[in-house]
Amino acid sequence: MEKVVHLLTLAGISLYWTTTAAITLRIITKRRAIGVSLAWMMVIFVVPVGGVVAYLMFGELNLGRQRAARARAMFEPYSQWFKRLHQWRQYQPASLSRYSAAITALCEQRMGIPALADNQLALLSTTDSIFSSLIRDIETATDSIHMEFYIWHPGGWADKAANALIDAARRGVTIRILLDSAGSRTFFKSHWPKTLEAEGIRVSAALPVSPFRILFQRIDLRLHRKIVVIDNQIAYTGSMNLVDPAFFKQNAGVGQWIDVMVRLTGANVPVLGSIQAWDWEAETSERQLPPPPVLDAHTQHSIRDLVQVIPSGPGMPEAIIQQVLLQSIYQAREKITITTPYFVPSENLMFALISAAQRGVDVNIIIPDRNDSLMVEWASRSFFGELLRAGVKLHRFRGGLLHTKSVVIDNRHSLIGTVNLDMRSLWLNFEVTLAVENEAFTQSLIALQQSYLQDSVVIDADSWNKRKFHKRFAEQFFYWFSPLL
Numbered sequence: 001m002e003k004v005v006h007l008l009t010l011a012g013i014s015l016y017w018t019t020t021a022a023i024t025l026r027i028i029t030k031r032r033a034i035g036v037s038l039a040w041m042m043v044i045f046v047v048p049v050g051g052v053v054a055y056l057m058f059g060e061l062n063l064g065r066q067r068a069a070r071a072r073a074m075f076e077p078y079s080q081w082f083k084r085l086h087q088w089r090q091y092q093p094a095s096l097s098r099y100s101a102a103i104t105a106l107c108e109q110r111m112g113i114p115a116l117a118d119n120q121l122a123l124l125s126t127t128d129s130i131f132s133s134l135i136r137d138i139e140t141a142t143d144s145i146h147m148e149f150y151i152w153h154p155g156g157w158a159d160k161a162a163n164a165l166i167d168a169a170r171r172g173v174t175i176r177i178l179l180d181s182a183g184s185r186t187f188f189k190s191h192w193p194k195t196l197e198a199e200g201i202r203v204s205a206a207l208p209v210s211p212f213r214i215l216f217q218r219i220d221l222r223l224h225r226k227i228v229v230i231d232n233q234i235a236y237t238g239s240m241n242l243v244d245p246a247f248f249k250q251n252a253g254v255g256q257w258i259d260v261m262v263r264l265t266g267a268n269v270p271v272l273g274s275i276q277a278w279d280w281e282a283e284t285s286e287r288q289l290p291p292p293p294v295l296d297a298h299t300q301h302s303i304r305d306l307v308q309v310i311p312s313g314p315g316m317p318e319a320i321i322q323q324v325l326l327q328s329i330y331q332a333r334e335k336i337t338i339t340t341p342y343f344v345p346s347e348n349l350m351f352a353l354i355s356a357a358q359r360g361v362d363v364n365i366i367i368p369d370r371n372d373s374l375m376v377e378w379a380s381r382s383f384f385g386e387l388l389r390a391g392v393k394l395h396r397f398r399g400g401l402l403h404t405k406s407v408v409i410d411n412r413h414s415l416i417g418t419v420n421l422d423m424r425s426l427w428l429n430f431e432v433t434l435a436v437e438n439e440a441f442t443q444s445l446i447a448l449q450q451s452y453l454q455d456s457v458v459i460d461a462d463s464w465n466k467r468k469f470h471k472r473f474a475e476q477f478f479y480w481f482s483p484l485l
Contacts, residue, residue, distance in 0.1 A: 019052055020044060020045070020052060023044060023052060023055055024041060024044065027040050027041060027055075039480055040055055042480055043055070067282060067315075070281070070282055070285065071282060071314070071315030072315075074278065074281055074282070074287075074315075075315075077287070077289070078274065078278060078289070079112050081274060081289055081292070082111070082112040082113050082114075082274070083112060084292055085113070085114055085116065085271070085292060085293075086114055088116075088267075088292060088293060090116040090117045090118045090267040090293055091114050091115075091116060091117075092116075092117045092306070093114070093115075095117065095306060096115060096306060096437065097412075097413070097437060098331075099328070099331050099409065099410075099412070099413050099437075100115060100306060100308070100413065100435065100437045102327055102331060103115075103308055103324055103327055103328065103435050104308050104435075106320075106323055106324065106327060107308055107310055107320070107324070107435075110317040110320055110323075111310070111311070111316070111317055111320060113271065113308070113309055113310070113311075114308075115306045115307060115308040115435070115437070116266075116267035116268050116271065116293065116306065116307060117267060117305055117306050118266040118267040118293070118305065119264060119265070119266035119267055119268050119305045119306070119307045119438070120264070120265045120266050120305070121262055121263070121264055121305070121307070121436065121438055121441045122262070122263040122264075123260060123262060123441060123444045123445055123448065124238075124260060124261045124262070124263060125259075125260045125404075125448050127157060127240075127244065127245055127246075127259075128157075130240055130259070130260075130261045131157040131160065131161060131244075133263055134161060134228065134236060134261075135160060135161055135164045137230050137234050137263075138161065138164040138165060138168055138230065139164055139167070139168070141168050141173045141230050141231055142173065142231060143173065143174065143231045143232070144173060144174045144175070144229075144230070144231060144232065145165065145168060145173055145174070145175045145176075145228070145229070145230050145231075146175075146176050146227075146228070146229045146230075146273060146276050146277075146280070147175075147176070147177045147178070147227070147228045147229075147242075147276075148177070148178040148179065148206070148223065148225055148226070148227050148276050148279055148280075149179055149180070149183075149184070149225075149226050149241050149242045150179075150180045150183040150184070150222065150223060150224045150225070150226065150241055150418075151179075151180070151183040151184055151187075151241035151242065151243055151248075152177075152179050152184045152187040152192075152241065152242040152243070153184075153186055153187060153241070153242070153243040153244075153247065153248050154186065154187060154190045154192055154247075155244055155246075155247030155248070156244030156246055156247045157244040158242050158243060158244050158247070161242060162192055162195075162196065165177075165196065165201060166195070166196065166199045166201070169196075169199040169200050169201050170199065175200075175201040175202065176201070176202040176203075176204070176280060176288075177196070177201060177202065177203045177204070178204050178206050178223070178276070178279055178280055178283060179203070179204075179205060179206065179223075180205075180206050180207060180222050180223040180224070181205035181206060181207055181208045181209055182207070182209050182222060183222060183223075183224075183241070184205070188205060204280070204283050204284055205283075206223040206279065206282075206283050207221055207222060207223055207283075221313075221314055221428055221429065221430075222424075222428070222429050222430070223279060223429070223430045224418050224425065224429035224430055224431050225237075225275070225276075225279065225311075225418055225430050225431060225432045226238060226239070226240060226241060226261075226418055226432075227272050227275060227276045227432065229269060229272055229273040229276055229290070232269060232270055232273055232290050232291065233265060233269060234263065234264070234265055234269065235263075235264045235265075235268070235269040235272040235273070236261050236262065236263055236264070237261065237262055237264070237272060237417060237418070237432055237434065238259065238260045238261035238262050238404075238416065238417065238418070239259045239260055239261070239403050239404050239405050239417075239418060240257075240259035240260065240261050240403070241259075243257070245257045245258075245259075245400075249372060252372045252401075253370065254368065254370040254371065254372050254400065254401040255370070255399070255400035255401055256400045256401070257400060257401045257403045258397075258399060258400045258401065258402045258403055258404060258452075259403045259404060260404045260406070260416070260448065262416060262434065264307070264434075266293070266305070267293040267307075268293075268307045268309055268434075269293070270290045270291065270292055270293050271293075271309045272309060272432070273290035274289055274290060275309065275311045275432055277289050277290065278311075279430065282315070305437070305438045306436075306437040306438070307434055307435070307436055307437070307438070308434070308435035308436075308437075309432065309434060310324055310417075310432065310433045310434070310435060311430075311431070311432045312419075312426075312430070312431045312432075312433075313429060313430030313431060314428070314430070318427075319426060319427060321419050321425075321426060321431060321433050322346065322348070322349070322426040322427075324415070324433070324435065325349065325352075325407065325415070325421075325426075326348060326349065326352050328407060328409050328413070328415060328435075329349075329352040329353060329356050329409075330352060330355075330356075331409065332356055332361050332409045332410055333361065333410055334361060334362065334410045334411070335361060335362040335363075335364075335408075335409075335410055335411060336353075336356060336361055336362070336363045336364065336407070336408070336409055336410075337364045337366070337406075337407070337408045337446070337449050338363075338364070338365045338366065338406070338407050338421065339365075339366045339367075339397075339402060339404045339405065339406045339449060339452060340365070340366075340367060340405055340420050340421040340422075341367070341368055341371070341401060341402055341403045341404075341405070341420060342371070342373065342376050342380070342420040342421065342422045342424075342425075343365065343367050343380045343383070343420075343421050343422065344376060344379050344380055344383075344421070344422040344423060345383060345421050345422070346423060346426060349421065349426075350383060350386070350387075353365075353387065353390075353392055354386065354387065354390040354392070357387075357390040357391040357392045358390055358391065362393075363391070363392045363393065364392075364393045364395060364453070365387070365392060365393070365394050365395065366395045366397055366402065366449065366452050366453065366456055367380065367394070367395070367396060367397065367402065368396070368397050368400070368401045368402045369396040369397055369398045369456075369457070370401065371401070372401060375478055376422065378474050378475055378477070378478040379475075379478040379479055381471075381475045382475040382476060382478065382479035383479075384459060384464060385464065385465070388459065388461040388464060389461070393458060394458070394459040395452075395453055395456035395457065395458055395459070396456055396457050396459060397452050397455060397456045398455055398456065398457060399452075399455040402452060404448075404452075405417060405418060405419050405420055405421075405433075406445055406448075406449065408442060408445055408446055408449060411442070411443075411446060412439065412442060413435070413436070413437065413442065414435075414436045414438075414441065414442045414445050415433055415434070415435050415436070416433065416434055416436065416445065417431065417432050417433030417434055418431045418432055418433070419431045419432075419433050
């Protein structure tokens with residue numbers, strides 16, 4: 001009996017170390033960022049067995065065989081749809097600034113999506129203004145409403161929006177709603193799915209999570225986009241989920257969430273509609289691409305409103321939004337202002353921000369004073385010292401959980417959307433960002449960022465360097481996990 005136990009023990013140890021060696025070799029040959037590779041190797045070797053299991057579950061961008069096959073099959077028809085945009089008069093590459101020309105060239109080369117003129121943008125920055133505008137547009141919809149969100153949380157304004165959708169469905173408007181299954185789990189446990197479906201509204205859960213699916217796909221990939229398209233004429237996107245902050249995470253101790261949405265009309269509405277159609281088809285296998293933009297002519301000299309839509313996620317070109325961020329930072333000459341709720345930057349982004357500050361660019365990063373994720377909070381703090389030494393100004397917003405994701409470059413160019421400055425948003429999640437070449441819109445975003453700064457405290461470098469040892473230890477501990485957050 002002892003020999004059997006001894007042999008089984010040796011076999012188990014041999015299997016474990018063979019698996020560990022194979023995964024280590026896999027990590028090395030994947031040629032990912034050094035920090036990501038080192039973090040995974042640390043997890044595997046420091047946490048026996050559990051680290052191996054964690055890598056098998058979360059270590060690779062595994063969409064699942066069927067979903068990956070659908071994504072490959074979808075790429076060509078959607079690529080052809082995007083190519084048609086180059087034939088429309090809203091495609092005006094000669095009107096792009098030097099900054100936007102570089103961004104658009106990158107997006108066209110990798111995604112096939114061009115920047116388009118003829119867009120009217122409104123920045124909505126309060127819960128009341130966002131929901132009031134959205135509900136008004138739902139109430140006047142005549143043909144279709146397509147929505148997708150990471151979180152739909154019942155209560156308050158969210159219920160008012162749901163009732164407006166029911167009224168729209170009753171007057172014959174076609175409505176489809178796509179929600180992330182994990183982010184919207186409270187919604188799916190409520191009465192709302194059945195209530196909406198009883199009125200003829202299509203409701204679908206994106207990226208379902210279950211123990212069975214762990215065997216076939218990575219379960220922490222999330223649909224983080226927020227898109228609403230109404231009658232193919234009006235669109236919304238930005239940082240806000242379909243959530244009333246007065247009813248959401250009230251016990252988290254971070255205050256109410258502070259968000260923005262962009263209301264967009266014009267040429268890029270169908271482009272956002274095509275991104276929503278991509279996500280809908282990935283989940284349902286139903287193709288419903290919108291018609292391309294058709295608008296009245298204008299003169300070349302009147303163009304001041306170019307917008308580039310930039311989607312990212314598994315099945316799409318890798319790290320495209322991170323490339324746009326890097327390109328933007330490296331092009332900055334005077335000032336960079338960033339707002340993000342979760343700040344766990346990649347090595348490349350850290351280097352770009354530090355380089356900008358060291359060449360004299362005024363770099364400002366605004367983050368919440370309190371965060372709803374303990375691991376993200378401590379991992380984020382591990383980057384502060386290096387940034388402060390380089391001259392980057394870090395501001396901690398005290399008016400709630402600042403959830404706005406925005407970047408303004410040289411007070412003239414802006415990026416706004418769903419993307420956090422962390423590895424999850426930049427590498428894993430399905431996201432969307434707008435690169436905006438519109439002076440009036442950018443000035444309104446600058447004014448909003450200034451209001452955030454007025455309610456923020458600047459981190460003093462000398463005081464930061466005097467923080468206690470246990471805080472430094474916690475920061476360094478979670479820093480090792482930062483590429484995985």
